[in-house]
Amino acid sequence: MPDSKLSSSIAIVGAGDVGATIAFSLIMNPVAGDILMVDPKEEVRDAQIQDLSDATFHGDTSTQIRAGTHKEAGQCDIIVFTAGAKQKKGESRADLIGRNKSILESAISDMQPFAKHTILLLVANPVDVITYFAQKYSNLPKSQVIGSGTFLDSARLRGVLAAKAEVSASSIDAYVLGEHGESQFVAWSAASIGGVPLEQTLLPNTKLDKAAIAEDTKNKATSIIENKGATNYGIGAVTASICKSILSDQRNIRPVSHYQEDLGVCLSIPAVIGRQGLVRTIEVGLNEEEKTKLKKSVEALKEIINA
Ligand SMILES: NC(=O)C1=CN([C@@H]2O[C@H](COP(=O)(O)OP(=O)(O)OC[C@H]3O[C@@H](n4cnc5c(N)ncnc54)[C@H](O)[C@@H]3O)[C@@H](O)[C@H]2O)C=CC1
Numbered sequence: 368m369p370d371s372k373l374s375s376s377i378a379i380v381g382a383g384d385v386g387a388t389i390a391f392s393l394i395m396n397p398v399a400g401d402i403l404m405v406d407p408k409e410e411v412r413d414a415q416i417q418d419l420s421d422a423t424f425h426g427d428t429s430t431q432i433r434a435g436t437h438k439e440a441g442q443c444d445i446i447v448f449t450a451g452a453k454q455k456k457g458e459s460r461a462d463l464i465g466r467n468k469s470i471l472e473s474a475i476s477d478m479q480p481f482a483k484h485t486i487l488l489l490v491a492n493p494v495d496v497i498t499y500f501a502q503k504y505s506n507l508p509k510s511q512v513i514g515s516g517t518f519l520d521s522a523r524l525r526g527v528l529a530a531k532a533e534v535s536a537s538s539i540d541a542y543v544l545g546e547h548g549e550s551q552f553v554a555w556s557a558a559s560i561g562g563v564p565l566e567q568t569l570l571p572n573t574k575l576d577k578a579a580i581a582e583d584t585k586n587k588a589t590s591i592i593e594n595k596g597a598t599n600y601g602i603g604a605v606t607a608s609i610c611k612s613i614l615s616d617q618r619n620i621r622p623v624s625h626y627q628e629d630l631g632v633c634l635s636i637p638a639v640i641g642r643q644g645l646v647r648t649i650e651v652g653l654n655e656e657e658k659t660k661l662k663k664s665v666e667a668l669k670e671i672i673n674a
């Protein structure tokens with residue numbers, strides 16, 4: 368295992384909008400010495416690399432970006448998987464499963480054998496189901512195969528709550544849990560600002576329409592995709608942040624998608640992230656209504672897995 372974070376390598380499989388934006392985030396806030404871009408569309412891949420390398424020449428970043436093969440990706444410290452189709456207007460994330468599962472299976476076969484310590488970080492949608500199949504196809508320990516999950520949705524939620532409470536987003540602890548998709552839910556019972564329950568920290572006369580906030584959070588991707596065709600900056604930042612948590616063994620608590628032994632699916636529950644990938648799950652004390660929503664997420668995910 369490398370002893371210095373900048374001697375680490377990250378492969379980004381899929382050099383489209385999301386892959387390139389993750390690479391850009393990793394250049395702007397360097398955590399790895401090498402970034403490999405892997406994509407069968409060689410012209411697009413090489414153009415992304417040329418454009419991204421221009422972003423490395425302005426200052427003192429030691430990050431190098433280059434083209435790589437699937438085989439080389441399998442030897443990196445982290446493999447970020449963004450390969451596959453994205454939603455068109457009117458499509459859901461779940462609609463992508465047929466196309467993206469086949470791409471995943473063939474890409475994983477091309478990447479094998481994996482370096483023992485590699486962490487496979489899934490981003491392609493539907494991310495929870497893709498994470499589930501990545502565990503099956505890769506045979507890596509389940510703790511080394513995680514998905515970005517509802518970390519992005521939770522960031523979106525924090526943004527809304529920060530504006531309502533007029534505090535910084537970093538002071539808010541609030542999670543969207545379950546599926547990164549239609550059945551996601553907000554764990555309102557565990558939400559707090561500065562460690563104090565949410566309701567006690569709002570300004571006088573602030574109304575919190577929880578149902579509307581949860582719905583807007585869930586639908587944010589759809590409204591962005593309708594107008595610009597893709598989401599890339601939010602996922603770029605959260606994925607780079609997960610990479611940093613891993614390579615620097617930061618032990619941050621993040622709502623990432625991981626296998627739930629008792630539920631038989633991958634979905635998001637807060638977890639400690641470190642160099643080994645998933646260190647442990649943090650049990651959130653959900654209330655009865657939230658437990659029911661979690662069960663609905665499990666059912667929705669099993670339906671996609673078994674489709
Ligand atoms: N988990 C999350 O929160 C988010 C997930 N996404 C998902 O990320 C995925 C990628 O989105 P975009 O980058 O916008 O799509 P894109 O179409 O711009 O790029 C996808 C790239 O994957 C490449 N690709 C296809 N097969 C490949 C293979 N076997 N190996 C390597 N590369 C391969 C394509 O050539 C293409 O360049 C989609 O599934 C999208 O839904 C997007 C935003 C947020």
Ligand SMILES: CC(=O)C(=O)O
Nearest residue numbers: 460492519588598602
């Ligand atoms: C596309 C997607 O999954 C998102 O932006 O949440």
